[in-house]
Amino acid sequence: MRPRCRAKRSACGANRGCAFEFVRFWRPERRPRFPPHHRVGVRDAIRASSARVPRCSHPCRNPRTAATSRVRSRFGNRPINKRDSVLEGLAILDAGGNLGLLADVNTLQRDGVFVPFFGHLACTTRSVAMLALRTNALIIPICCVWDTNRYRILIGELVEAVRTASCAKKNIIDTTALYTAEIEKFIRAYPGQWIWIHRRWKTRPSGQPSLY
Template identity: 40%
Template sequence: MRLFKDKESKKRLERWFGRQWVNLIMLATRFLTVERARAFGRIMGNLGFYLIPRHRRQAIRNVNLIYGKEKSKKERREMIRRTFIHASCFGWETIYLYTHNITDGKVKGLVREVKGLEHLEKAMARGRGVIGLGAHLGNFPLLARRLDTLGFPSTSIMRQMRDEKLETIFTIMRERFRQRSIPKLPVSRAIKESIAWLRQGNLLMIYVDQRSGRGVKVDFMGVSTPTPTGAAVFALKTGAAVLPIVNVQDGDGFYNLLIGEELPVVKTGDQKKDIFLNTARFNKAIEKYIRLYPDQWFWFHNRWKGVKLNEN
């Protein structure tokens, strides 16, 4: 007997449960310290590894595809378990900061080290805007707030959630993190607003690590896969500088904001070729950080959709 009449009914129920879970964490974190919130996150992450088979299967597939020849089955399984724990801790920690009215002091206390700030300062000084290459790695909402405390407000392009009530919650949350955003849809308006933001000499964060059906196929983690081209298109269009920016956790539970050196933008005069070459280069730059901190990346996303294991 089928539990759901159609896929949409199942998705509606999943969204409802997701909303209730967020509301529950919001209520719980009001009475917790950040250390206790992280502790609950670790417990829930361990449970999630066993109780959320859909995400576990996707993570297993992705990790097997990328690390199948490098790591043993035991090592891959442990890596996935740590990924669940990190994702859960990240969620609890982020909601804790939201419910406790995050301050600049708290942000600086959590993100203790900023490495490579001189690269961003040099690029911003040109006045042509900067494209920050980001990834769903570490604590990326906290990245925007830490940049803001350094005097570099940023914005990013975001797709709105289908659950309007949950989108409202996350919109308020992003505002408290000073995580400004440009709606991804309609695309034409998103492009126009992004270019205008860069031409004003501002910082635009673009998260290049997720799949894009409209993108170009380039190598990512050793596998050719469709990749978003926005960063390359905007860099070629505006002359903005491009450099990777990530916020990753160290062994003590605090974060390091890592700003890489500026990446040269290839300009051959062939637009199609330039978009391909720059997209590939930008992908490689962000891949380096994911490989350094694999437990902190979002392996649950279907990044290599349609790729078979024997194609690696």
């Protein structure tokens, strides 16, 4: 873990779990090297740091996909079945482990909340916030970018789950908005490396027209 991130985590409690919020830039195969992480699907995350760390994925049917998975697993990033990821993810964070999630893509309205993203409301999974609220985990925005002749790991500001509102949904929305703002900072710094084809603003609030 980088010194800045380590110092912040120590200040907040070293035994707490960390939910690493990865951003989908065009350098995916470097991320498993730093840090070892679990990877849980967006919907399934709703339902200890070590060298052997699972990541959530669908069962491999294509031999080429299976080969890619084996390469990723070389650095302690072993896959777990998405169908079994929820309870395991909660257990990992409860035990003070690391959990990697991807939450920078559009989600269905039933699975997400709307938060600002580049000046428009974007339907964002509520899973990251829910996990952090349930386990008292820290949310650490992180990404890997190509900068000149090297890869760089960027770590955003650590996000504490918001617990100020009496309404649970309001806490989820506020927490989601905080880490989404950190994701936006990454993308603004390296706009050419984010995967824009995901149609991030596809799901719209009721009554609003499509942006596509």
